[in-house]
Amino acid sequence: MAEIELRGIEKRYGEVPVLKGVSLKIQDGEFLTLVGPSGCGKSTLLRIIAGLEDQDAGEVSVGGRTVDGARPKDRDVAMVFQSYALYPHLTVFDNIALPLRTRRLSFAQRLPLIGGLLPGRTGIEKTIRVEVEQAAAMLDVAHLLHRKPGQLSGGQRQRVALGRAMVRHPTVFLMDEPLSNLDAKLRVQMRAEITALHRRLGVTFVYVTHDQSEAMTMADRVAVVIGGELLQVGPPDELYRDPRDLKVAEMIGSPKINVVARGHWADDRPILSAALAPQTKHLAFRPEAAVLTTPTAGLPGGTVTDLENLGSDIFVHVALRDGSETVVIRTAPDEPRLSLGRAVGLKVDAARLLQFDEAGRRCGDIEQVAA
Amino acid sequence: MSVMALAHRRARPAARRRQHQAAEATVGWLAVSPALILLICLLFGPAAAVILFSFTDWQLGASTFRFVGTENFAALWADPPFWKALINTCIYVAIVVPGTVGLGLATALLIEASPSLRGFYRAVHFLPVMSTMSAMAVVWGTMLHPSIGLVNRTLAVFGMTGINWLRDEHTALLAVALIGIWQGFGFAMVLFVSGLKAVPQQLYDAAAVDGADGLFDRLRIVTLPMLGPVTMFVIVLTASRAFEVFDSVRVLTQGGPNYASEVLLNRLYSESFDYLRTGYGAALTVVYLAIVIALTIAQARFIERRVHYS
Numbered sequence A: 001m002a003e004i005e006l007r008g009i010e011k012r013y014g015e016v017p018v019l020k021g022v023s024l025k026i027q028d029g030e031f032l033t034l035v036g037p038s039g040c041g042k043s044t045l046l047r048i049i050a051g052l053e054d055q056d057a058g059e060v061s062v063g064g065r066t067v068d069g070a071r072p073k074d075r076d077v078a079m080v081f082q083s084y085a086l087y088p089h090l091t092v093f094d095n096i097a098l099p100l101r102t103r104r105l106s107f108a109q110r111l112p113l114i115g116g117l118l119p120g121r122t123g124i125e126k127t128i129r130v131e132v133e134q135a136a137a138m139l140d141v142a143h144l145l146h147r148k149p150g151q152l153s154g155g156q157r158q159r160v161a162l163g164r165a166m167v168r169h170p171t172v173f174l175m176d177e178p179l180s181n182l183d184a185k186l187r188v189q190m191r192a193e194i195t196a197l198h199r200r201l202g203v204t205f206v207y208v209t210h211d212q213s214e215a216m217t218m219a220d221r222v223a224v225v226i227g228g229e230l231l232q233v234g235p236p237d238e239l240y241r242d243p244r245d246l247k248v249a250e251m252i253g254s255p256k257i258n259v260v261a262r263g264h265w266a267d268d269r270p271i272l273s274a275a276l277a278p279q280t281k282h283l284a285f286r287p288e289a290a291v292l293t294t295p296t297a298g299l300p301g302g303t304v305t306d307l308e309n310l311g312s313d314i315f316v317h318v319a320l321r322d323g324s325e326t327v328v329i330r331t332a333p334d335e336p337r338l339s340l341g342r343a344v345g346l347k348v349d350a351a352r353l354l355q356f357d358e359a360g361r362r363c364g365d366i367e368q369v370a371a
Numbered sequence B: 001m002s003v004m005a006l007a008h009r010r011a012r013p014a015a016r017r018r019q020h021q022a023a024e025a026t027v028g029w030l031a032v033s034p035a036l037i038l039l040i041c042l043l044f045g046p047a048a049a050v051i052l053f054s055f056t057d058w059q060l061g062a063s064t065f066r067f068v069g070t071e072n073f074a075a076l077w078a079d080p081p082f083w084k085a086l087i088n089t090c091i092y093v094a095i096v097v098p099g100t101v102g103l104g105l106a107t108a109l110l111i112e113a114s115p116s117l118r119g120f121y122r123a124v125h126f127l128p129v130m131s132t133m134s135a136m137a138v139v140w141g142t143m144l145h146p147s148i149g150l151v152n153r154t155l156a157v158f159g160m161t162g163i164n165w166l167r168d169e170h171t172a173l174l175a176v177a178l179i180g181i182w183q184g185f186g187f188a189m190v191l192f193v194s195g196l197k198a199v200p201q202q203l204y205d206a207a208a209v210d211g212a213d214g215l216f217d218r219l220r221i222v223t224l225p226m227l228g229p230v231t232m233f234v235i236v237l238t239a240s241r242a243f244e245v246f247d248s249v250r251v252l253t254q255g256g257p258n259y260a261s262e263v264l265l266n267r268l269y270s271e272s273f274d275y276l277r278t279g280y281g282a283a284l285t286v287v288y289l290a291i292v293i294a295l296t297i298a299q300a301r302f303i304e305r306r307v308h309y310s
């Protein structure tokens, strides 16, 4: 039982608003990622949930209980930090055991030297040892228990940090860009390990990242935070297919969604201009939502400026006719090879064309207008 | 002709390089020579002279001397005041080092905890470091004066009779040591404050989430271990300074009463310049230097082993 509810969270640092009224409900056992550009307030939001930072307005509840003002240790949350935040002077074993020791040993038992002599400590230490070893085995760091963090690789440190977080079976896991210090290959591997861990533990995960592919591949739902506002929350494919805001559309998906000012298309008199809503200012489509044709009068088009061959796909960069904008189109590798500088036509799937108004909000979906 | 030209051309870069290296070496020696000359004149030369003197019976101002072998060292070994001075110096170090480190750390933590008082604290605590010890010793001498001193007058307010701190066998060394702490802890504090700044906030956050958010746990789990290297540095610095305690003793007690506050450097000064027994003083200096060098080596070894984490 640990759903998290945020109601109208606001936070300012001095005069600068960092979070502008974020409301979000996270289900029990859900894997939710918070994604957004650097400085948008993701870490701040996570720290507010953890209790490391106080919000200026709004409420946080964990497991149905309002936790505002409660100390981090009383919230039953665990946190994994970007730079691991392992205690450098303690061994891996002691790092993982620390949350258990602070909870189970009395103040006197925690005292150095004298603590070890007090009655009851040996028994508690024994159960702690068992649990630490279990956690370590689960994360494949059992053979490293006697080492110091300085003697571990980045991936091993991250696993130890995960171990320290999970050893006391919290109902909520908070992770702040836990993989950003790892190299690309290890990152992909750790992604899989973290999602596996989530499935195994079945508790709520809130995962902060600025890497949209991480957000998309790991999460049940993705929450996009930009400029201190929560713009959209939904399953990854919904965000990809149906972004409610131009910023969300641009945040999600790689390569980035193609955005073209409406003017270009009016000049080209595309077939669908009749279907555009009057307030539409920007048109956007995914790289796979258009096909390349031979140049055709009346259709948008341009010249090929770059080819990115990924093996499975080739991304063709096309500079639109007046040269001010470039779009990226995905083509299959078995299509006839294009050469740089070729003139091509562009046919966009009208059903997958997204329209946005001046402020970047979605407007006039094609189906509705056509109907 | 062409072959010769070729050989000539090939030989020249090597020769030029050699020439160049030689020039560079000359410039290098020229550059270090002022420092080197000073070092020889002011450090190695006198040290060698002291070692030489320690085997003679030379007296300051005398025109002749004779070699007496290890006689001076034997005299030293049999001289109770020397042992008293050595023991007192060790006691002084044993009081001043923990006192300075403890007080410095405590004030540094206080300063970090209350940002508004920072400027005030810093000025107050750093003042002793900036002033010369002999001047400050005079001030302390007045403060500890048995009848007109501030300390005893304050005690009198609370109905206690103070003693003659600097003239009492039981308190003279302690009083000097407390003055030593007072003088040194400001510097220790400044080092600790900068050390505290370098402790990553994330560790405190992690500790808070892990349930270690009380003052004691934060100190035990994050602050003190992360201050390890700074603490080591402060200890080494304070210990080597404490070992060479001199001016406060010289000004306040002259090592008395009855050698109760005698320390090595004061002993050395008295023997060499009050009693003009230069040879004996030189032997004492040699012993002192040997102890200092041994301590330095031991400390360096210890530090290398203990306090590097990453």
Ligand SMILES: Nc1ncnc2c1ncn2[C@@H]1O[C@H](COP(=O)(O)OP(=O)(O)OP(=O)(O)O)[C@@H](O)[C@H]1O
Pocket: A013, A018, A036, A037, A038, A039, A040, A041, A042, A043, A044, A045, A210
């Ligand atoms: N202690 C602070 N004092 C003042 N401003 C702060 C403080 N902490 C964060 N900020 C500001 O709040 C904003 C949000 O910070 P936050 O750390 O939440 O960003 P983020 O989304 O996690 O970014 P990143 O992806 O770079 O980690 C930033 O503009 C930052 O400059």
Ligand SMILES: [Mg+2]
Pocket: A042, A043, A044, A176, A177
């Ligand atoms: Mg962040």
